Amino acid sequence: MPTDQYLQGQLAKFLVRTQAITALCILLALAGLDFFFPTNYHLQAGIHGISSISALVLGTYLTHRAYALIRGVHINFHSLRYWLMGATAINFLGALSGNWIYMRYRGQDGPKDWILANVPAFHNYLMEFKEFVSLFPFPLMLAGSFILFYYGDAIRERRDLTQLVGILILLAWLFLLLGFVAGLTLAKLRFV
């Protein structure tokens, strides 16, 4: 490979990584700054926000791996297993912290009371949908992780099973995005 081409390749790799890290840090600030909001519930808000954004970013990254699984091209299953397991753990944290912040959402003079008094449809339709579908990504990702660990590298022989894992990842991402947008909308409407 000519030296120029090699250097340009290295530069592109460096820029791709820098872009990804910068995007992640800036996106995390979206929820990380919640820690400094003037509310008694800044800890719940910050942890739920950080875990939700991390879950969405990880889930989005995994969709790229999912397409490789669905197409049936060469996959590093060892790495994928651990990425998916990590995403499953972050999703669990997202659901757990979601439960924690949901307490205040329903608390006296909390967001639920305000929303019901002013724009009830946002609670009756959006929140009643969001609080349940936000629980979906964790079991979907756990099932995907289980399948990858249970079958090991031998799963290469079964395209139908690798495709199933790819579809589980895509589904988890879809519900993550739905939950994220709904959650962010509700937080914008009335913060805890």
Next chain:
Amino acid sequence: MSEFQSPEEQSKLESTEQETLFSGPAIAATVSLLLGFYTLMITHHISRLSKEMDKFIHSYGYWIPGSTGVGPDGSIGSYAGKEALALLVWGLSWTIFHLLWRKQDISVRGWLPIFLGGLLLVSLAFIHPIIDPFILLLIDVFG
């Protein structure tokens, strides 16, 4: 049949069996999560029927921290019971189906459309304006 097989044939059969991947465990993992989601949906709508039903569903989740309480800190209320029952159905059905199907090959391509259709239906059933007419119809029919 095996008493007529030579040791070579037997060991060949055994190694083929070891290498065979059964799709049963993967199907069990996905069937059970769908059952868990349906439990969430059904318990949610049961809890909406009356205060007594809400309390009944809630009671299954009393063990979950934050499930009860009033004041500004609030509580997750009957959501705890819905989660607890969904966890129970998910965990139990996963264990049972895994044990039943661990040596069975079930068509993944046949299961996928059912799985995706089931997920779409359960998601739509959480949108109140869509599901409420059906619930009212069920109440009318069954009292």
